[in-house]
Amino acid sequence: MALRKKQEMEFAKSLYLSGGITQKEIAERISVTEKTLTKWIKEGKWDTLKKSLLTTKQNQLTFLYDQLECLNLTISQRPDPIKPDEKIEPFDLLVQRGKFATSKEADVIIKLTNAIKKLETETSVGDTVEVARNFIEFVRPQNLELAKQITNLFDVFITAKMK
Numbered sequence: 001m002a003l004r005k006k007q008e009m010e011f012a013k014s015l016y017l018s019g020g021i022t023q024k025e026i027a028e029r030i031s032v033t034e035k036t037l038t039k040w041i042k043e044g045k046w047d048t049l050k051k052s053l054l055t056t057k058q059n060q061l062t063f064l065y066d067q068l069e070c071l072n073l074t075i076s077q078r079p080d081p082i083k084p085d086e087k088i089e090p091f092d093l094l095v096q097r098g099k100f101a102t103s104k105e106a107d108v109i110i111k112l113t114n115a116i117k118k119l120e121t122e123t124s125v126g127d128t129v130e131v132a133r134n135f136i137e138f139v140r141p142q143n144l145e146l147a148k149q150i151t152n153l154f155d156v157f158i159t160a161k162m163k
Contacts, residue, residue: 008032009040011158014129016041017050020137029155057127061119068112075101128158 012030015021016037023041027034041047081098082088096102101109132154140147 007159009044010125011155012037012040013044013046014126014158015133016046017126018129018133019050020133029151057119061116064112064116064119068109068116071101071105071108071112075099075105125158125161128161132158 008030012026012032015026015029016023023037024034027037030037076099078099079097132151136147136151136154139150
């Protein structure tokens with residue numbers, strides 16, 4: 001598949017997955033036939049993907065923050081380290097003591113915080129399409145012609161971003 005067609009397909013996919021626009025409108029904006037768009041939707045299983053997007057970026061962030069909080073809580077609730085003059089039972093040696101992360105826990109904390117940072121700072125083409133769609137829907141009732149101009153500008157911007 002030529003690069004241009006692949007980019008058109010990716011742009012169409014973003015528009016399709018973001019919702020709020022008909023397949024006919026998508027085909028017109030991408031300059032392909034509705035038949036081609038329908039073929040892409042079926043072959044790419046976009047309907048299935050659209051359903052899976054119910055797991056939003058915000059849901060993922062909440063899940064990651066919850067995991068990080070749980071791990072930090074587990075670490076903070078550990079008993080204090082054994083003092084030199086403290087009498088200990090053999091079982092005490094099996095219990096993790098001290099309010100510091102183990103190397104494995106530290107690794108998990110680093111991975112969770114990196115995943116959070118990535119989700120919070122990176123903007124995907126899909127995010128850009130979502131912002132564009134929301135802004136155009138905001139402008140449309142106030143000034144239809146301006147909304148059409150903005151739509152064209154966003155289409156050019158998104159296509160350029162994909163290169």
